[in-house]
Amino acid sequence: MSTHHHHEQDFLFKYIFSTDHKMISKQFLITGFIMGFIGMIMSTLFRLQLGWPGESFWIVDKLLGSWAENGVMAPDKYLALVTMHGTIMVFFLLTAGLSGTFSNLLIPLQIGARDMASGFLNMLSYWFFFVSSVIMLISLGVEGGAASAGWTIYPPLSALPQAIPGSGLGMTLWLISMAIFIISSLLGSLNYVVTILNLRTKGMTMTRMPLTVWAFLFTALIGIVSFPVLLSAAILLIFDRSFGTSFYLSDIFIGGQVLEYSGGSPILFEHLFWFLGHPEVYIVLLPSLGITSEIISTMSRKPIFGYRAMIGSMLAIAFLSTIVWGHHMFVTGMNPFLGAVFTFTTLLIAIPSAVKVFNYLTTLWKGNIKFSPATLFSIGLVSTFISGGLTGLILGDSALDINVHDTYFVVGHFHIVMGLSAVFGMFAGVYHWFPKLFGRMMDNKIGSIHFWITIVCSYGVFFPMHFLGLAGVPRRYYTNSEFPLFENLIDINVVISTFAIVIAFGQLLFLYNFLYSALRGPKAPQNPWDSNSLEWTTPVEHIHGNWPGEIPEVHRWPYDYSKVDESGEFVGGNDFIPQTTPLFQNEKNEKH
Amino acid sequence: MMIILVSVTVLLIVISVAQILKIAELSAVSRGEKVYHISEKENKLQAILMLVFLVFYFSFFAWQYLKWGKYMLPISASEHGVGIDNLMNVTWALIIPVFIITHILLFWFAFKYSFNKNRKAIFFAHSNKLELIWTLLPSLALTVLILYGLNNWNKIMTPVNPEKEHVLIEVVGQQFSWGARYAGADGKLGRANVNFIEGANFMGVDSTDKNANDDIIVKGEFHVPVNVPVQFIFRSNDVIHSAYMPHFRAQMNCVPGIKTHFNFVPIITTAEMKKITKNDKFDYLLLCNKICGAAHYNMQMNIIVDTKEDYQKWLSSQKQFSQNN
Numbered sequence: 061m062s063t064h065h066h067h068e069q070d071f072l073f074k075y076i077f078s079t080d081h082k083m084i085s086k087q088f089l090i091t092g093f094i095m096g097f098i099g100m101i102m103s104t105l106f107r108l109q110l111g112w113p114g115e116s117f118w119i120v121d122k123l124l125g126s127w128a129e130n131g132v133m134a135p136d137k138y139l140a141l142v143t144m145h146g147t148i149m150v151f152f153l154l155t156a157g158l159s160g161t162f163s164n165l166l167i168p169l170q171i172g173a174r175d176m177a178s179g180f181l182n183m184l185s186y187w188f189f190f191v192s193s194v195i196m197l198i199s200l201g202v203e204g205g206a207a208s209a210g211w212t213i214y215p216p217l218s219a220l221p222q223a224i225p226g227s228g229l230g231m232t233l234w235l236i237s238m239a240i241f242i243i244s245s246l247l248g249s250l251n252y253v254v255t256i257l258n259l260r261t262k263g264m265t266m267t268r269m270p271l272t273v274w275a276f277l278f279t280a281l282i283g284i285v286s287f288p289v290l291l292s293a294a295i296l297l298i299f300d301r302s303f304g305t306s307f308y309l310s311d312i313f314i315g316g317q318v319l320e321y322s323g324g325s326p327i328l329f330e331h332l333f334w335f336l337g338h339p340e341v342y343i344v345l346l347p348s349l350g351i352t353s354e355i356i357s358t359m360s361r362k363p364i365f366g367y368r369a370m371i372g373s374m375l376a377i378a379f380l381s382t383i384v385w386g387h388h389m390f391v392t393g394m395n396p397f398l399g400a401v402f403t404f405t406t407l408l409i410a411i412p413s414a415v416k417v418f419n420y421l422t423t424l425w426k427g428n429i430k431f432s433p434a435t436l437f438s439i440g441l442v443s444t445f446i447s448g449g450l451t452g453l454i455l456g457d458s459a460l461d462i463n464v465h466d467t468y469f470v471v472g473h474f475h476i477v478m479g480l481s482a483v484f485g486m487f488a489g490v491y492h493w494f495p496k497l498f499g500r501m502m503d504n505k506i507g508s509i510h511f512w513i514t515i516v517c518s519y520g521v522f523f524p525m526h527f528l529g530l531a532g533v534p535r536r537y538y539t540n541s542e543f544p545l546f547e548n549l550i551d552i553n554v555v556i557s558t559f560a561i562v563i564a565f566g567q568l569l570f571l572y573n574f575l576y577s578a579l580r581g582p583k584a585p586q587n588p589w590d591s592n593s594l595e596w597t598t599p600v601e602h603i604h605g606n607w608p609g610e611i612p613e614v615h616r617w618p619y620d621y622s623k624v625d626e627s628g629e630f631v632g633g634n635d636f637i638p639q640t641t642p643l644f645q646n647e648k649n650e651k652h
Numbered sequence: 653m654m655i656i657l658v659s660v661t662v663l664l665i666v667i668s669v670a671q672i673l674k675i676a677e678l679s680a681v682s683r684g685e686k687v688y689h690i691s692e693k694e695n696k697l698q699a700i701l702m703l704v705f706l707v708f709y710f711s712f713f714a715w716q717y718l719k720w721g722k723y724m725l726p727i728s729a730s731e732h733g734v735g736i737d738n739l740m741n742v743t744w745a746l747i748i749p750v751f752i753i754t755h756i757l758l759f760w761f762a763f764k765y766s767f768n769k770n771r772k773a774i775f776f777a778h779s780n781k782l783e784l785i786w787t788l789l790p791s792l793a794l795t796v797l798i799l800y801g802l803n804n805w806n807k808i809m810t811p812v813n814p815e816k817e818h819v820l821i822e823v824v825g826q827q828f829s830w831g832a833r834y835a836g837a838d839g840k841l842g843r844a845n846v847n848f849i850e851g852a853n854f855m856g857v858d859s860t861d862k863n864a865n866d867d868i869i870v871k872g873e874f875h876v877p878v879n880v881p882v883q884f885i886f887r888s889n890d891v892i893h894s895a896y897m898p899h900f901r902a903q904m905n906c907v908p909g910i911k912t913h914f915n916f917v918p919i920i921t922t923a924e925m926k927k928i929t930k931n932d933k934f935d936y937l938l939l940c941n942k943i944c945g946a947a948h949y950n951m952q953m954n955i956i957v958d959t960k961e962d963y964q965k966w967l968s969s970q971k972q973f974s975q976n977n
């Protein structure tokens with residue numbers, strides 16, 4: 061049986077039902093990017109409406125069809141687009157796309173394992189993700205339109221088709237898709253944790269792991285703790301919607317009649333949702349923090365500053381992230397004492413975050429920095445992490461949140477601190493590990509143009525939103541032209557939308573660079589960035605099992621860059637010492 | 653306008669794509685061992701762009717502030733709002749310097765320490781002293797913010813003392829309009845529930861409850877007296893709404909099945925605010941700030957802050973609930 065392979069079967073198992081972590085990583089990456097592009101196009105479409113409300117656009121007409129009579133999108137379809145945009149960006153691009161790609165690619169390669177603990181579960185994880193993506197996209201085309209209750213899908217809006225058309229079949233599909241997505245995420249996360257704990261090569265102690273792996277470990281742990289809660293929340297919502305239960309519903313009069321629900325509470329849903337929802341922002345962010353720590357250290361030819369402090373702060377962030385969810389609910393009428401507790405825990409997160417920023421800065425200090433596109437995006441991440449993190453101090457302070465909650469201030473804040481940081485980290489990762497993914501190099505020049513367009517336009521889009529928010533403009537508004545109060549703000553929206561259009565076109569540069577390089581880019585050398593970590597000891601061509609012979613043994617941490625001896629010469633002669641190099645004779649064995 | 657914009661953008665894109673193709677060609681030519689190598693010249697260029705970006709970012713920030721800063725909400729029209737604004741200013745005073753300093757460091761380091769083959773990076777892996785300092789500094793700053801913030805929060809969330817003079821108003825949201833109900837002379841709101849909603853009784857007031865007789869129900873706008881505490885109760889008939897009154901720095905969700913509360917003391921009448929903002933058409937607004945359906949973007953009610961006398965006059969001109977039925 062096994063001796064008799066058909067060619068198609070080979071193809072099928074190599075590219076489709078592969079259990080090889082490197083192939084699965086590419087599958088996640090490409091699916092994630094496709095979803096991300098769709099999410100971005102959605103945002104550009106609704107930015108057209110916000111910038112030039114009520115104007116007819118040829119492109120809106122063509123792309124949205126019956127959602128946009130005469131090229132002007134309908135108000136409820138605006139909400140459908142916003143909802144799908146948020147869902148796709150947060151879950152499909154930045155949870156599955158980001159974690160799925162880099163955890164899969166880097167965990168085995170960087171800890172010295174032949175593959176994930178379970179290749180089969182890993183494959184299932186991808187295919188569940190794929191199916192959930194397809195269902196989510198199908199939901200765009202159904203009767204009543206896609207889910208329209210915001211990515212947070214608060215009931216009763218999400219529970220009652222009478223409340224908004226998108227809460228019909230569209231919402232059912234959203235829930236099914238997310239349930240499958242959660243299963244995918246759990247399968248992936250469990251696999252990552254088990255692999256990291258059990259399959260490290262000889263000498264790879266926990267404190268010799270690159271920060272990327274630490275970040276993936278914490279990400280997976282938070283996911284395991286919080287995603288099941290979202291799953292339960294979704295299941296209860298399905299019950300309320302389809303089987304007449306009242307977990308979340310009570311005292312509702314809609315469409316001219318009183319509904320029979322009684323005794324439930326929408327607030328319960330909010331608690332369950334945000335018990336995932338807040339950790340989710342760190343699920344999105346931590347991998348990017350790990351990726352950029354690694355890149356900044358490698359490219360500035362310096363050890364990461366405060367390795368243990370970096371791990372400690374990630375641990376603190378991961379832990380705190382599970383006890384701050386209430387900061388999304390300060391004005392739901394929750395007990396003010398509870399609000400005070402959540403303010404306290406929330407502002408505490410600023411401490412490990414600040415430590416991380418200072419450590420990034422110190423790593424750059426007196427380095428010898430090479431600006432690959434990955435370096436550029438990593439530095440961009442430090443900037444967005446600071447810019448967005450600081451406004452978090454305002455939103456996390458319950459007294460201040462009263463006035464800015466649910467305004468554009470929030471949209472500006474979370475896009476910068478979570479959206480931009482995570483996307484920058486993802487781009488950085490792709491540029492840096494492209495040689496490991498595709499065995500070829502990406503073009504640096506196009507990469508740097510891509511970076512500068514992206515960062516300038518990103519701030520052009522999201523910075524002005526703070527001003528909108530401080531002027532009192534609520535988020536999820538189809539237009540703010542209905543209020544004399546907001547009359548003067550029209551030109552802010554024009555500025556934002558213009559930048560949004562340019563940034564969308566700017567991503568074509570990336571697309572081109574990615575596709576061209578994957579197919580025709582120059583062949584990669586084995587260790588293009590003179591890096592210490594283990595993945596660069598594997599052959600450029602992907603082989604099953606990663607290393608042709610024995611898995612190498614590890615003798616040191618991954619950050620021995622620019623280490624000098626007493627005479628001021630580089631230890632070992634180079635400005636980097638791979639982890640596989642045994643200690644030199646008179647080298648001090650330092651603890652880091 | 654739009655057409656020009658789009659065509660300019662498209663033109664730019666076309667030009668840049670053409671450029672790229674050229675670059676790609678060049679890089680194909682140089683395809684050899686060290687294609688991934690970033691030349692020193694290229695590296696220097698990026699280093700300089702770091703500084704250029706720093707300048708751009710700060711100028712963009714300043715430009716926005718000068719251009720749009722004036723559109724931020726006018727001075728607070730409620731007592732606690734003044735406290736919130738102070739807290740906000742203190743927070744900004746902390747945030748903006750940190751923002752500026754860290755960004756200068758970030759981009760300056762990136763510029764200053766760009767690659768030079770004649771220099772070695774230093775091997776500096778950790779320093780307990782430094783790490784202690786930058787754990788303690790934010791901790792201190794945050795302690796101040798937390799204490800100051802919570803002090804404000806507790807004051808704001810303390811309900812109005814029912815013994816003292818105050819106005820009790822119930823605000824109810826429904827797709828896509830607002831209603832307000834005053835407790836009337838007895839100071840008590842009659843029972844209400846969605847089961848009693850019928851015709852004009854959109855708030856579902858129970859007409860068999862005596863306390864309801866003198867309740868006053870209004871739509872479109874509601875009035876409050878200046879310098880008197882207003883205790884709000886919020887309800888919703890259908891989905892979650894949020895009663896957002898930005899000028900009073902006030903917001904509370906309206907949740908079906910649950911009553912929520914908020915209170916504030918208005919301190920500036922509508923007439924005075926018209927003068928302050930030099931805008932005859934100025935009105936305080938209550939708007940919906942929780943996604944609630946297709947017309948969420950247009951669910952508003954005016955709030956009129958009157959002098960006490962005007963308020964009394966207005967109130968007595970309104971019909972009581974029992975007169976409606």
Ligand code: HEM
Nearest residue numbers: 100103142143146149150210211212478479535536537560
């Ligand atoms: C192409 C760049 C992007 C643009 C122009 C953009 C624009 C916007 C705007 C204007 C809104 C608010 C709409 C409203 O409240 O009415 C929004 C919502 C949102 N965006 Fe983005 N966005 C972009 C990228 C991203 C990314 C990368 C993420 C990933 C975190 C993201 C996540 C979200 C989420 C979660 C929401 C909230 C959706 C909701 O209210 O339910 N966006 N986006």
Ligand SMILES: [Cu+2]
Nearest residue numbers: 337338385388
């Ligand atoms: Cu949160």
Ligand SMILES: [Cu+2]
Nearest residue numbers: 893940944951
């Ligand atoms: Cu509403």
